[in-house]
Amino acid sequence: MRLAAAKPGQCALQQRRSAGHLLATRPAARSQPCRIVKVSSNIEEREASTSSTTQQAQEPQQQPQPDSPAAQQDFTTAAAKFVAEAVASPIFYLVAGLLTIKLVSSTGEQASGILIAAAAPVTLLTALSKSSLGKQVQQGLEEKLPQLEAEAAALKQQHTEARSRSRWYGPQRPQLPAALGGCQAHLSGAVAGDYGFDPLGLSQQPEAFDRYFEAELLHARWAMLAAVGCLIPEALSLGGVELGEPVWWKVGAAKLQGGLTLNYAGIEGFRIAGKQGIGIIAACQAVLMGGPEYARQVGIKSLEPVGVFLPGDQNYPGGAPFDPLGFSSKPDEFVDQAVKEVKNGRLAMLAMAGYFAQAAVTRQGPLQNLIDFAADPVHNNVVGYITGTAVSH
Numbered sequence: 001m002r003l004a005a006a007k008p009g010q011c012a013l014q015q016r017r018s019a020g021h022l023l024a025t026r027p028a029a030r031s032q033p034c035r036i037v038k039v040s041s042n043i044e045e046r047e048a049s050t051s052s053t054t055q056q057a058q059e060p061q062q063q064p065q066p067d068s069p070a071a072q073q074d075f076t077t078a079a080a081k082f083v084a085e086a087v088a089s090p091i092f093y094l095v096a097g098l099l100t101i102k103l104v105s106s107t108g109e110q111a112s113g114i115l116i117a118a119a120a121p122v123t124l125l126t127a128l129s130k131s132s133l134g135k136q137v138q139q140g141l142e143e144k145l146p147q148l149e150a151e152a153a154a155l156k157q158q159h160t161e162a163r164s165r166s167r168w169y170g171p172q173r174p175q176l177p178a179a180l181g182g183c184q185a186h187l188s189g190a191v192a193g194d195y196g197f198d199p200l201g202l203s204q205q206p207e208a209f210d211r212y213f214e215a216e217l218l219h220a221r222w223a224m225l226a227a228v229g230c231l232i233p234e235a236l237s238l239g240g241v242e243l244g245e246p247v248w249w250k251v252g253a254a255k256l257q258g259g260l261t262l263n264y265a266g267i268e269g270f271r272i273a274g275k276q277g278i279g280i281i282a283a284c285q286a287v288l289m290g291g292p293e294y295a296r297q298v299g300i301k302s303l304e305p306v307g308v309f310l311p312g313d314q315n316y317p318g319g320a321p322f323d324p325l326g327f328s329s330k331p332d333e334f335v336d337q338a339v340k341e342v343k344n345g346r347l348a349m350l351a352m353a354g355y356f357a358q359a360a361v362t363r364q365g366p367l368q369n370l371i372d373f374a375a376d377p378v379h380n381n382v383v384g385y386i387t388g389t390a391v392s393h
Contacts, residue, residue, distance in 0.1 A: 083128065083137055083307065090324050096121070105269050111280050114273050118284040122291035129305035137307035145309070152311035155328065162331035168192070168339045192335070193342030217315055220345020227348045230355055234367040241266035247365040248355070252278065361385050 086092045100117045107113045128134045163169040173189045173196075176182025181199030189196075191213055203209035230248040237246030243266050245254040254260045255278050262274035273281045295302035300310050300317060311328075312318030316338065318328045328334045355366050362369055362385060372380040376391060384390035 079133060079136075083133060089320055093121075093321075101270060101272055104272055109275050111276060114276065114280060115283060115287065117272065118287040122287075122294075125291075125306050134306065138305060141304060141307045141309060148309050148311065155311060155331070158331040159328075159335060162335045163190070165332065166335050166339075168336065169194075192338035193346070214315055217342070217345070219349060220342060223348035223352050224345055227351045227355070230352075230365070231367055234365045236266055238367065247368075249359045249365075255281070362390075 100120070104114055104117055128137070167173065168189075169192075170189045173194065175196035180197075182196040184196050184198045184201070186201070186204045186209075187194050187196045187198060193216075198204075203212050233243050233246040233248065237243050244260050244262055245251050251260075251262070255262075258277070262271060264270045264274070273284045296314070300312070300314055303310060303321070308319065308321065310317040310319040310322070312322075316322075316328070327337055358364070358366055358369050362372075364372075369380075372390075378384075380390045
């Protein structure tokens with residue numbers, strides 16, 4: 001009761017005296033500096049960690065500034081990737097052609113502007129390959145080259161195996177009879193369209209064979225484009241579209257006479273050099289074809305300086321620019337499509353020879369010749385034109 005009634009200050013004084021008495025009567029405890037130092041160190045670490053966390057929470061996280069080297073490098077890498085993908089896309093060249101037509105039309109179709117526009121593709125690609133951005137594009141491609149080349153080699157091996165399974169290649173392929181110049185021993189059926197025909201022995205040497213095969217493919221592809229290109233303007237004209245001069249072999253003479261304007265598909269203003277004379281058109285053609293011909297001479301790696309890898313060979317380069325639908329990824333279909341290409345190309349070359357002969361004899365276009373033959377096949381044929389009994393419309 002007396003303790004309970006004591007004042008709080010008296011209780012605290014009494015507790016301190018009791019503690020002092022105990023310390024005085026107890027032997028001195030051994031000091032443990034290691035434990036004290038360790039505890040002090042842990043406390044300091046916790047305080048430092050807490051201070052660092054508090055500072056991070058108070059300060060906003062630093063982001064790369066727009067003008068910092070890291071941000072510029074990220075932008076350059078993204079730009080290089082975009083440029084490489086754009087140059088490899090066929091849509092890029094289609095859009096570039098449409099923009100060129102618009103630009104030429106807006107500048108009054110001056111000859112100098114047209115020549116500059118024609119030279120723009122090669123000039124811009126060359127400038128890109130020499131620029132710092134182009135170097136970044138090349139570096140990105142070089143990093144992926146081992147993987148890309150390995151994939152290309154594997155795909156070529158699949159094509160080789162597909163040719164061994166196809167009936168159009170190898171010793172089992174169809175061949176022309178020896179009496180017609182076929183079954184030549186130096187032709188092994190390794191390429192598309194090889195029917196063993198070489199009666200003059202022009203391709204006995206491997207170098208000569210490669211050169212002639214490349215030339216045949218080039219002429220076949222141009223002939224397929226030309227055979228269709230000669231028919232479409234005439235068909236549009238017969239359908240009522242005003243083209244100026246729809247007959248293919250008369251266009252050159254009409255341009256030489258002057259005053260003729262040629263529009264693509266008869267759409268007014270949809271042209272590049274259609275309003276110019278033969279000289280400007282020829283110059284544009286030379287400039288436009290100069291770049292691709294140079295690239296063809298350089299070889300399959302000609303587009304790598306602008307970040308485009310072509311996995312095929314010189315005759316079938318493949319890749320996005322030349323195989324946008326990915327036919328080469330299906331080996332069996334690819335090797336059969338190559339045979340069809342050569343067959344259709346050879347027919348197109350014969351068709352163009354027929355167009356020339358018809359133009360020289362009938363003085364008309366191929367479509368009008370077909371219409372006349374269908375109207376009177378008895379008289380409007382080769383014999384009728386030779387004998388003078390043909391009745392043309």
